[in-house]
Amino acid sequence: MAVRLRAALPGAALAALAFATVAPLVWMVNVSLMAKGAAAIFPPPFWPRHPTLANYRELLFDHPGGSTNYHILPALLNSAALATLATVLGLALTVPAGYAFAKLRFTGRARLLQAVLALAVVPTQVAMLPLFLMLKWVGLVNSYAGVLAPGIAGVYGVLFVRQATLAIPDEMLDAARVDGASEWRIFTRVVLPLLTPMTVTLALFTFLASWSDFLWPLIVITDQQRYTLPVALAAISREHGGDVELMMAGAVVTTAPVLLLFLALQRYYFSGVLGGGIKG
Template sequence: MALIQRRRIRAIVANGLVALLTAVTLIPLVWMVTVSFMPRGASSHFPPPFWPERWSGENYYELLVRREIDGAWFDYRVLPALGNSLLIAVIATVLGLLLTVPAGYAFAKLRFTGRERLLKLLIAGLVVPGQVAMLPLFLLFKELGLVNSFAGVILPGLAGIFAILFVRQSALAIPDEMLDAARLDGASEARIFRSIVLPLLAPITVTLALFLFLGSWNDFLWPLIILTDQSKYTLPVAVGAIVREHAADGELMMAASVVTTLPVLLIFLPLQRFYISGLLGGSVKG
C-alpha cells in the first residue's frame, strides 16, 4: 500500500513539474498574442501589462489591410508576402521530398560505385556553414537569371544534406530480406520503392516534410539576398522590413510575429504525432 502511495505521489509531482514547465514555456507565446491586441503604446509601460485593458485589432488592420502606418507610406504588404511564403514553402517541400527521399533510400539500400565516398562527402558537408556558399551561389544565380525569382529562393534547399541523411537513417531499418524477396518475385526497383519503401517511410516522410516546410517558411537571409522586388518578398523579409521602420512599436511587432507563427502552429499541431513517431523511428536502427 505504501509503495502504491509513493508511486502516486511521484506521478503527481512529475505531472505537476511537466505542467509547470509547459506553463512557463507558453507564457511568452500567450503574451505575444495579448500584446498584439493592445492599443498602440500600451505595452511600453513598466511593468508591462500581461492582459490588455482594452482589446483592439488596429495592429492587425494596419498590418494586413492599410499601407500607411503612423502617417508613413510603406510597401511591405503582409498578405501578398504571406501568399509568397506559402507558395515557396509548399513547392520547396514537395520538390525536396521528391529528391531527398529516393536519395536517402539509395544511400541506405542500393549498392552503386562510389556510394561510401559520396556519403562521406555529404557528412563532411554538414560542417560547412550555409552562409559560406551564399556569395558564389548568388553570383551563379545572377549569371543564370534567377535573381529576384521564386526559383532562386527554392533551388538551393531542394537537396539538403540533412534531409538525405535523415531518410537514410530510417531506411537502414528496412529488412534487406523483404527487399530481396520482392526482387525475386520480379518487382522492379521503382515498384519496390513505391509499394514497400514509401509506406514504411511514411512517418519519417511526414516529419521531413515538416522540417522542409518550416525551414523554407522561416528562411530569412537567403530570400533577403536574392529578392529585390518588394512584391516578391516572403513573410519574414516583409515583417523584418516593417520592424526596421517601426522598431519602437511593440504592439505592431507582436502582431507581425503572430501572423508569422500562426500558420506554422496550424500545420504542426495536427501532424505532431507523425512528427514524434518519425523522430523516434529515425533515431535507431533495427
C-alpha cells in the same frame, strides 16, 4: 507524505516548464490584440483590457492614400508558396536519394556518400557567396528559383531518410524482387508506406526551414513585391520597431501557420522522431 511529494515533483516541474514555454506565446497574442501604446506602460499588462483587431487590419490590408501599406499579405502568400514548393521538391529529391544510398548498390556509392557527409559539416554561410555568384551568373538573382535553389536537396534530409531506410529489413525487399516487382514499384509500394512518419517529419522540417528563412531571401530578393514574410517584417521593424502591438501582430501572423501545421501532423512527427514507423 514524503512519497507523495516526490511523486508530485516531476509533474510540478513539467507544469512549470510548460508554463514558461507557453506564457510568452500567450503574451504575444494578447499584446497583438491591444490598442496602440497599451503595452508600453509599466508594468506591462498581460491581458488586453479592450481587445481589438486593429493591428491585424493595419498589417494585412492596404490603406489607399495612407502611409501604412506594409505589403504583408503578399509576403505571406509568397512565403506559403515558397515553403510548399521547397517541401514538395525537397521530398521528391531527398527521399529517393536516401533510399538509394541505403538499399541500392551502384558504382561510386561509398565515395558519393562520403562527399555528402563532408558537405554536412560545411556551414551554410560559407557557401552563400559562391552560390550567390553562381545564381547571378545564370540570372536567378531576384527570383523565386534563386530562393529555392539552395534548399531543395538538403544534405541532412538525404542522411535522415537513409538512416530510416536502413531499418527496413533487406529480406522484405528481396521477397518483393522475387515476386517480380520492379525497383520503382518496391520503392513506391513497400518503402514509402513504411517511411510515412519519417517523410512527414522531414516535410515539417523542410517547410519550417523555408518558412522562417531570413538571410538567404534577404540576399537574393531585391524587389519588395517578392519579399518573404520574415524579410517584410524586418523591413517594417526598421521603421515601426517601437510599435510593439503591431510587431506582435506580425509575430502571430508568422507563427500561427506553422504552429497549426505542427499540431495537425504531430502524430506523424513524434513517430518519425522516435523511429516508431518502421519495425524490423
